[in-house]
Amino acid sequence: MIERRKPLMILGVLALSLLLAACGGDEPLPTATPTKTAIPVATNTPVATATPLPPTATPTDTVIPTDTPTATPEGTPTPTLTPTPVAFLSPTEDDVNTRKGPGTDYGKVGMVTQADNLGVYGKSADGKWYKICCVNGGEAWISSQFAKLSGDTAAIAIVGPPALTDETRADAVAAAGGGGGGGGGIPGRVSIGNVVPAVDNPPPGKYFGLCGLRVNRPVREVAPQRPVLTGSTNPLTGQPIDPARLQERIFVARYGNEPAVNDYFGIGAPDLVFEELMDNLNTTRFTTVWLGGDAPQIGPLRSFRSTTIQVAQMFDAPMASSGAVGPNQVFAYQAGIEDLDERCSSGPYFNNPRGGGYQNRVLTSSANLRAFMANNGLDKGVTVRPFTFSDTPPAGGQPANRVVIPYPNRGFYEVEWRYDPGTGRYARFSGSQRNPLVDGNNGQQVTAANVVIMDVQHDLTDLVEDIVNSYSVRTYIVGKEGDATIVRDGVAIQGRWRVTDKFNGLELVDAAGNPIPLKPGNTWFQVVPPSLDVTIVG
Template structure:
């Protein structure tokens, strides 16, 4: 298959390789905040251009290989007007689909400060990925069918957020960017109308701080998906988006193998999904405890858990100035292995994405689509190569994965 569709990505990677910018955007102070029951709006800040700096020599970029690759990309099938194209669910109010999705960056590091997060069970899609330093994770949640009253706490965007909003025609909302990532965001087709962040002058009412918990300042920012959409509509971004590529089925159409527990041992954070037969969904445990949503008190659950094997590597962008941790690039393009968990079983396959605006598709070795279960999906974006995580699936053997 031709790779000419990725010229824009290659330009982005080239910019990283020559080290665009290494200065980092300093986040909010770490000191504890007042525990009084107040909510403070964030004024829109004035952006100060990042100072220039001499970058270090570029690091080598690994070239992912995959054989065999699926031989064809499935032809998208248009959805009926009342079906959510991100979940396959029939909407009682189809007008909710006549709007733009929003992708919101959510904290998951330092659980004593950020858990339970708010609005997670309302998301159609969630992508979990390594944060800089390769020890814990951060999330990007995509909302279309439901709008919780608030989502957060919100954190700053990462390089993966150049890809997810493009795939799902979404507006990105986050607390900020490092200077190097901000430069790439501003050079992308997302900017300026699909990027809302205090780093680009977007403050209240889109973002606000909640001081009802005594946590460090950077864990107090929240947003409202409806208000984020209003901001986008004022800039001409609104209405139903072209979202084709996902395939769903109420019942499994492909034979799988039993998978009642999926364990993902991130370096300093454990994620576990346990299948619940009564609900037909996977329930989430984090670091040994049930992981809940602050809004409804319910345990996080997913109709589908999809492990995406994605090449990842350190760039020359300094993401965290105090530690010197580097921003991670995520090669969410071309194709690689995937494991789909639904209905208490595992199905091995591949993910594909050949064009910048293409959604992820899941296929077997012949290129035929693998349907997801109707409902929400939690994507676990795990590295390939030397940092690959050994996924443990019960009752199957440890670490088995699709053949390359």
């Protein structure tokens, strides 16, 4: 049976008089309706940080001459250890429900698609249902109506059904929200307060942030003095890095993400990527974090939002973007971020030679941004807390060969990660057609060593982001914590994310507060409301 979805409630909001300071014209998209499936909790075993790898030279690229770009107007199934399956099953359709027992009287566990290859461990006495593993880390049942079998099908034994109880009749319950800033999910619209907006025409002088505001600058956060990291291990990836790079600076670059984007230049190269919902909870964008990665073209760059500001502050990173509405510029300035807005710091940027309208116009490069930071005294060294890494995943993880994040407007924005045991990495697909996300610089599909699902509180605000009255979304990350699922090496580990202090990175920990190690390599963070459905299939 095909899954039915519950609406993600979007509250009506009143118009705000603040207009765009830059990068307007985002087109509205229709609202979709996700649900949430629980992920079973695994017991994590702390693993110590891997021994630093020997240093290798960090590749560099050439500074590209710049021009001035035109400003851009997701009862819980019981985890079990199963024997080797006698047969395998692939669904004949996408979005097929699985259940806690053999029949529609049993609650739903999660959905599977034609891409899944699931072990078969039994069948009902009437042959109409198969017992499979694993969906969201546990056993489930699927109707034979949607089953394509392979292997020794004659050896599939008849197994008895679980008792029909209140627990087995109920759909799998969504995990508790962990945004830390109030109620879970999307509780409603909040006011951004009385914010002095920035204006155009920056005054003379060298400074970064609020390039058009001459007076009434707010109090600005200042990063505390911390020791600069040494050694030859990248604190964001656990991989080798030129020690000289640690004397420079992490930077953040804000990518657009919409159907009008022609190429995602450099999207496979960042150390970290945060994907989050924005305007009207209808679309997503990427906030990319760079230290060891390099790319000759980065972009298209677009305007930043609440999550971008917090990621930049977490990693004490200058922020490359193409504008923002005035209040967001104020918030970035208050957060102590060097806001390298292309309208005010045009040096590192250049126009996309392939054109494509405002959604594709503004590009930069890692070499350009590094040179700009060096030439403007921004290289103060990397001081953030490193992640913990290990080549071996923690014990207690549940199978995770496929992860689906159904962001609204699923036809374009739904995300799927598929595990490749041969490479030990997850490949990125998106949309109803499951199109691969490809780096426009090299034509290669984006893959990740780790995928981290972060439950974060999302609030609609009264801040207008564009000329079609899209309302801004506020997330709560800095100073907060929440549930996290760390997916690596074909397993999912349940834990927590937390950002306890500013300018000092992000932690992933188990229930006892011990670090959960990432696999050495790049990581994609999928920032989701706690109410959003996330399906993990073993």
